[in-house]
Amino acid sequence: MSTLKVTNVAGLTGSSTNLEQGLAKTWINFDGSATGTVRDSFNHSSIDDNGVGRYDLHATNAFSNDDYVPQVTIGFVSDTGRYGEVTNFRSTSEVEVGARNSGGSSVDNDGVHVAIFGDLA
Amino acid sequence: MTLKVDEIQNTSGGPVTLTSQEAAKSWINYTSAGGTNTTRDSLNISSLTDHATGNHSANFSNNFANVGYVNIGSVNELDNTNNTSVFFMEGGNLTFANSHTTSYNRITPQSGTSKYDCIGVYSLNIGDLA
Numbered sequence: 001m002s003t004l005k006v007t008n009v010a011g012l013t014g015s016s017t018n019l020e021q022g023l024a025k026t027w028i029n030f031d032g033s034a035t036g037t038v039r040d041s042f043n044h045s046s047i048d049d050n051g052v053g054r055y056d057l058h059a060t061n062a063f064s065n066d067d068y069v070p071q072v073t074i075g076f077v078s079d080t081g082r083y084g085e086v087t088n089f090r091s092t093s094e095v096e097v098g099a100r101n102s103g104g105s106s107v108d109n110d111g112v113h114v115a116i117f118g119d120l121a
Numbered sequence: 122m123t124l125k126v127d128e129i130q131n132t133s134g135g136p137v138t139l140t141s142q143e144a145a146k147s148w149i150n151y152t153s154a155g156g157t158n159t160t161r162d163s164l165n166i167s168s169l170t171d172h173a174t175g176n177h178s179a180n181f182s183n184n185f186a187n188v189g190y191v192n193i194g195s196v197n198e199l200d201n202t203n204n205t206s207v208f209f210m211e212g213g214n215l216t217f218a219n220s221h222t223t224s225y226n227r228i229t230p231q232s233g234t235s236k237y238d239c240i241g242v243y244s245l246n247i248g249d250l251a
Contacts, residue, residue, distance in 0.1 A: 075210045
């Protein structure tokens with residue numbers, strides 16, 4: 001196997017871009033209900049259940065700072081409106097995400113999708 | 122240093138492995154205003170299916186290998202009268218049993234559980250292609 005190491009990649013006629021900064025450094029698809037089953041993930045080592053509708057996600061390889069960008073989308077449940085959130089707690093290797101109903105209360109959700117963009121350490 | 126190429130493959134002709142990072146495998150920007158879905162731009166999306174108001178499927182050109190891929194999205198509301206526009210997944214990945222490797226559903230509700238078409242729907246998918 002060969003490894004190509006470059007900073008920028010460009011089309012033959014297009015402008016170049018920093019490939020590393022534009023890619024997701026972690027992503028995870030998990031069941032946030034009672035089971036907490038991870039369907040698939042990348043660069044996540046574990047999940048902590050912080051109570052109803054709150055989850056700590058641990059990165060295998062940490063970020064260089066806590067200025068990364070987490071994106072959260074959750075599944076729809078017909079009886080209530082719900083939305084994903086990023087809470088105020090984060091570190092270079094851990095971030096808390098959650099799900100809330102239309103009334104603002106935390107609720108478990110069986111389809112939680114998270115992708116994080118930023119710089120790894 | 123800048124490498125200029127049109128396509129990169131691994132030594133077997135498949136996708137390359139990007140160390141400690143992954144690229145989006147599909148994304149789309151479309152409007153559903155007025156009940157008509159119009160794609161502004163997209164990657165690896167062959168078509169949109171309109172199931173009902175605020176409920177659309179995006180069909181992949183190249184399918185995912187499994188249903189564990191991630192679907193992230195956001196929306197622009199139709200006007201400024203509703204302030205709770207959010208992007209949901211329905212059917213496509215809500216439960217493992219209902220997931221699809223060929224497409225996913227999304228809905229764009231506003232004001233609680235009511236569904237609305239929006240002027241802008243933006244989503245991306247990350248995972249392993251088949």
